[in-house]
Amino acid sequence: MIIYVMEKRRIVSSVNLREDRLPPGQRWISAPIVYDIVDHVPQWDIQSYRFKLFGLVENPLEYSYEELLRLPSVELVADFHCVTRWSVKEILWEGVQTSYLLSLARPKPSAKYVMVHCLEGYTTNLPVEYLYEEDSLLAYRMQGAPIPLRHGYPLRLVVPKLYAWKSAKYVWGIELMERDAPGFWEQRGYNMRGDPWKEERYW
Numbered sequence: 001m002i003i004y005v006m007e008k009r010r011i012v013s014s015v016n017l018r019e020d021r022l023p024p025g026q027r028w029i030s031a032p033i034v035y036d037i038v039d040h041v042p043q044w045d046i047q048s049y050r051f052k053l054f055g056l057v058e059n060p061l062e063y064s065y066e067e068l069l070r071l072p073s074v075e076l077v078a079d080f081h082c083v084t085r086w087s088v089k090e091i092l093w094e095g096v097q098t099s100y101l102l103s104l105a106r107p108k109p110s111a112k113y114v115m116v117h118c119l120e121g122y123t124t125n126l127p128v129e130y131l132y133e134e135d136s137l138l139a140y141r142m143q144g145a146p147i148p149l150r151h152g153y154p155l156r157l158v159v160p161k162l163y164a165w166k167s168a169k170y171v172w173g174i175e176l177m178e179r180d181a182p183g184f185w186e187q188r189g190y191n192m193r194g195d196p197w198k199e200e201r202y203w
């Protein structure tokens with residue numbers, strides 16, 4: 001009998017292969033520090049949870065958590081850079097590529113920016129191009145286990161090419177927009193794009 005073991009496709013983020021892998025002004029630490037805009041993160045009700053991709057798309061998407069887990073997924077290894085000057089090497093994520101979801105939703109030509117919506121009220125904005133990057137994921141596993149609540153359960157956006165505040169935890173929605181609009185930290189002076197190699201930290 002021949003047994004085939006199907007390995008999940010593993011992507012190493014291209015930013016890990018850069019010669020200037022550690023962005024300017026950053027230092028390596030061993031594990032991500034948890035940051036939240038709320039003191040207490042509730043245990044979300046997964047039965048009523050729905051993920052939505054909406055706004056300027058031909059085909060809005062809506063999935064229960066079970067449906068999300070059945071979509072084609074990949075593993076991703078990527079460094080993680082917080083604007084407060086710490087970086088963590090090679091975090092292993094698993095989830096659905098945002099490029100795949102966009103291919104299902106078919107953005108209208110006018111869709112240029114994205115607002116990410118989170119269950120506790122956090123938001124963050126970014127140019128839509130970043131969701132077409134191969135290493136941008138909606139992750140539901142981290143370091144080989146279901147993603148812990150403090151790191152974003154049920155679903156976390158991971159965008160390795162931008163500072164970590166764009167990697168939103170507890171995501172319920174991705175909204176495609178024509179015009180850029182500031183999210184939670186962007187309203188408080190953080191950069192509208194946030195490329196760590198260009199040190200786009202604030203304003």
Ligand SMILES: Nc1nc2c(c(=O)[nH]1)N[C@H]1C(S)=C(S)[C@@H](COP(=O)(O)O)O[C@H]1N2
Nearest residue numbers: 032033034035036037118122151165168169
């Ligand atoms: N929903 C949500 N996502 C968030 C945040 C937040 O407060 N709420 N903080 C951001 C910031 S500033 C950073 S550095 C990272 C930290 O990720 P961690 O808490 O998993 O270590 O999450 C980002 N995503």
Ligand SMILES: [Mo]
Nearest residue numbers: 082083164165
């Ligand atoms: Mo951060």
